[in-house]
Amino acid sequence: MSNVTTASTKEAKWWNGGKSPFDVEYGKVMMWYFLMSDAFTFGAFLIAYGTVRFSTNGWPDPNAVFKSYPFAGEGTNAPLVFVSIMTFILIVSSVTMVLAVHAGKMMDKKGVVRNMIWTILGGIAFLSCQAWEWNHLHHEGAWWGLNPFINADGTASSTNFTNFFFTITGFHGFHVFSGVVINIIMLIMTLMNKFEQRGHYLMIEKAGLYWHFVDLVWVFVFTCFYLL
Amino acid sequence: MSQDTHAEHHHDAIGEIKKVTIILSVLTIVELILGFWMIGITNPGSRLAIKGVIVILMMAKAFYIVAYFMHLKHELRNLIMTIIVPLALFIWFIIAFLSDGNSFRNLRNNYDSHFKEQSTIKVQPKEGEKAAEEKK
Numbered sequence: 001m002s003n004v005t006t007a008s009t010k011e012a013k014w015w016n017g018g019k020s021p022f023d024v025e026y027g028k029v030m031m032w033y034f035l036m037s038d039a040f041t042f043g044a045f046l047i048a049y050g051t052v053r054f055s056t057n058g059w060p061d062p063n064a065v066f067k068s069y070p071f072a073g074e075g076t077n078a079p080l081v082f083v084s085i086m087t088f089i090l091i092v093s094s095v096t097m098v099l100a101v102h103a104g105k106m107m108d109k110k111g112v113v114r115n116m117i118w119t120i121l122g123g124i125a126f127l128s129c130q131a132w133e134w135n136h137l138h139h140e141g142a143w144w145g146l147n148p149f150i151n152a153d154g155t156a157s158s159t160n161f162t163n164f165f166f167t168i169t170g171f172h173g174f175h176v177f178s179g180v181v182i183n184i185i186m187l188i189m190t191l192m193n194k195f196e197q198r199g200h201y202l203m204i205e206k207a208g209l210y211w212h213f214v215d216l217v218w219v220f221v222f223t224c225f226y227l228l
Numbered sequence: 229m230s231q232d233t234h235a236e237h238h239h240d241a242i243g244e245i246k247k248v249t250i251i252l253s254v255l256t257i258v259e260l261i262l263g264f265w266m267i268g269i270t271n272p273g274s275r276l277a278i279k280g281v282i283v284i285l286m287m288a289k290a291f292y293i294v295a296y297f298m299h300l301k302h303e304l305r306n307l308i309m310t311i312i313v314p315l316a317l318f319i320w321f322i323i324a325f326l327s328d329g330n331s332f333r334n335l336r337n338n339y340d341s342h343f344k345e346q347s348t349i350k351v352q353p354k355e356g357e358k359a360a361e362e363k364k
Contacts, residue, residue, distance in 0.1 A: 014306060022307045032307070036314060043318055047325045054329030057337070057347035063267050080263050087256055095249045098297050102241050154350040205299075212297045216290060223286045227263045228279050 031206045035213045038175075042217050045171065046224055049164045058151030060161050062226050065149050070132050083226050086129045087218065090176075093122025094215040097183075101208040104201025109190060112204060116187040119211065123180035130173050134166070142166075165225060172214070172221050179214045182207050248296040255289050 014021045022029055053059050063079035072078065096118040103111025141148035147162040186207045195201045259282055266278050295301035300308055336343040 021304070022310075023304050024307060029307070032311060036311065039315065043321070047322055050322070051325045051329035054326050055332040055336070057333065057343075079267065080260055084256075084260050088253075091249075091252055091256065094293070094297055095245065098245050102245065105241075150351055153347075155347055156349065156351045209298055212293055215297075216293050219286060219289050219293070223259070223282060227259060227266075227282050 025202060027202070027206055028209070031209050035209060038213065039217075042168075042171070042220070045168050046220060049168065049224065052160050052164065056158070056160070058153045058155045058157065060147075060149040060157050061152035064152070065137075066133070066226060068136055080226065082129065082133065083222055086126055086133075087222055089122050089126045089129065090215050090218050093119045093126070094212055096122065097208045097211045101201070101205050104195070104204040107196075107201070109193075109196060112190050112195075112201060113187065116183060116190065116204075120180055120183045120187065123176055123183065123211075127173060127176055127180065130169065130176075134169075137162075137165075168221055169225070172217055175214050175217065179207075179211050182210060244296060248292050251292055252289055255285050255292075259285050 013019070066083060067079045068076045069078060069082040069085075096115045100112050100115035100119060103109075103115055137143075142162045142165075144163055144166055145159050147157050147159045149157055149161065151157045186204055189195065189203065190201075195203065262278050262282055262285075266275060269275055269278070294311075300311060337347075
């Protein structure tokens with residue numbers, strides 16, 4: 001796949017036909033377009049969250065809400081600890097995905113299999129953590145329509161807090177889940193030598209784009225809900 | 229290992245992956261340190277400044293993930309623009325909606341006395357009550 005240098009864009013007529021404006025296969029362009037639409041969806045959700053939060057006088061302090069982790073005691077006060085672990089799990093799984101794509105470029109089937117397994121395990125670990133977080137909060141009385149927490153300034157809070165939290169992390173978790181499913185399918189196809197037969201691992205690259213998008217959304221979700 | 233010579237040929241991909249991984253980890257750790265630090269800070273101006281820095285770090289992380297992990301930096305300019313230009317719409321999207329939300333809050337505070345009152349009534353934290361009871 002020749003990568004035409006951008007220096008030649010001056011002379012090239014990109015849109016007159018006979019030349020590939022993106023020089024990227026159709027499936028990859030389509031994946032980018034899909035990710036753009038998904039980016040707007042998540043962007044809209046997060047901006048809606050910001051708008052509602054800005055329109056209220058008070059909002060719960062995330063460090064008073066998200067302060068526990070598995071097997072911790074009842075009165076544990078450890079803000080940001082569990083979500084840090086979740087963030088690193090997803091970053092590492094993104095790195096193993098990049099390594100899988102790289103192995104694919106080298107036609108290194110064993111490398112692809114190894115790194116896809118790690119990526120899948122990372123995804124499952126993240127989902128397990130998120131499930132624990134949801135369960136923990138639910139046991140404290142939080143759910144759609146139910147908010148047991150008060151605002152940081154001591155006033156009564158509304159269900160906006162929990163509604164937005166569960167909806168947005170739910171959508172994100174669903175994307176992680178579908179990403180894990182896609183990655184498992186990729187792993188099976190790799191093991192069945194489908195890509196060796198095709199002579200390229202481009203499908204792994206496309207799955208990689210989706211997986212990185214999922215990590216990217218988490219960067220925004222985690223910052224908006226836990227840090228800001 | 230043939231992988232090494234191939235990596236050298238393709239602009240040292242493994243080295244780049246390692247470098248970006250370290251950058252992303254450092255950015256995340258700094259964000260978390262700032263988050264922890266903010267716990268003890270009450271001054272609204274300081275909090276806003278720290279949040280501003282966190283947002284900038286977040287954008288840097290987004291850049292590294294999209295440019296290197298998703299390989300966009302190494303694609304043709306046409307594809308890069310196809311992604312960047314529509315996302316630039318977000319700049320105004322965010323400003324407009326957050327300022328709208330802010331305006332809504334100000335309008336309600338000025339004209340809805342019930343709304344303003346609600347923000348002055350303190351309530352007993354349910355958690356505090358529970359914890360206090362359990363301690364007995």
